[in-house]
Amino acid sequence: MKPSHIDWCPMIPDHWEEKRIKDIAFLQSGNSITAMDFVEDGKFPVYGGNGLRGYTNTYTNEGDYVLIGRQGALCGNINYAHGKFYASEHAVVVYPKKEEITLWLGETLRTANLNRLSMTAAQPGLAVSTLNLQFIPFPPKDERIRIAKYLDKKLSEIDHQVSLLTSKRDAYLRLKKSIINHAVTHGLNPNVKMKDSGIEWIGEVPEHWEMCRFKDAFRRWTTGITPDSKNYKYFESDICKGYTWVTISDFLEKYISQSNLNLSDESIKLFMPPLSLKGSLMFSFKLSVGKIAFADKDLYTNEAIVSIPPNNGQCLEYYYYMLPNVLHENATENIYGAKMLNQKIIANMLMVVPPLPEQRAIATYLDDKCAKIDTIVSNLDKQISRYADLKRSLIDEVITGKRAV
Known part of the structure; x- marks a missing residue:
């Protein structure tokens, strides 16, 4: 080896050898x-900065090419395009100056x-002029061919x-969804008499269960707020710490259980009580419709989250499993095609409501079943992650010459 x-x-x-990218290829x-x-x-296919974006009826290129993402947080990522395709302005097409091995x-x-090499933090991007000047290791052609064949x-x-692991993981996730759907619509007694719920996507439910509007099941529920010019000062103060700000991403x-932002102004304690009390069930009704979690403090x-406080008349653990489907089925698309709910729709959503003892029994049953499946899925995710690490390590060793092939 040499430096x-x-x-x-x-x-x-x-x-x-060492060669600049522009000595090997033309970038555009x-x-x-x-x-x-x-x-x-x-x-x-249309390829942008992050890969496939969709399809169109015209094409800009034909052949086998390497594409470099030009803009966005993932700029610099690498994709491959084969046959006839359309490269958008957010992708840089790599045109080899001589016949080159695409995979290498x-x-x-x-x-x-x-x-x-990204230039800005606000809107990351790569300049072709910067890419052109980057040096890369350049083996002899016969080695480049061997490297490509070995990696392939x-x-x-x-x-x-x-x-195989991903298919197995997905099968377990489908099983989990099926178990949840059956339990929250049919209960745990296989011999119970059934009736038509009157809602197509729910179908039959146990005869003694009720159908209830959200606003009738939960008389108290709140939506969050987003800081604006009037109250943002509260979020910057450092007088007294204690409360936590969470968004859908949490x-x-x-x-x-993880703090995102500690709010710390005494006036918050006086005039702005917490919007979601410990034990509340929270769910998103904008953008990521159906995301759901409990507040442990x-x-x-924010304004995209509804909070249901602890309720002696309902088992919130049951609704943790039941509500996601209700939210998805009632969501409507806005002008941009995003799924959304509004306060009126939420209030009038119809839900399946078993007697309280059955709610608790269903929640306990699903906690056990889902925990076992989640453990299996977690183990599969770890195996998939190890293969991803192996893949990155293998590529690095071969491309840099640490491993001869």
């Missing part, structure tokens, strides 16, 4: 495209972590294993 001038690859094999951004140009059943070139650029074989084997587990929430 190189490449910051991400300080050592390369003695017989390898794709063409602009508007939403009107996308066609659901279009003939040709793409994985070399991926290993270079081009995202580190090994990565295909890894991808196959990941595909709904990662059943119980929210007094919280502040």
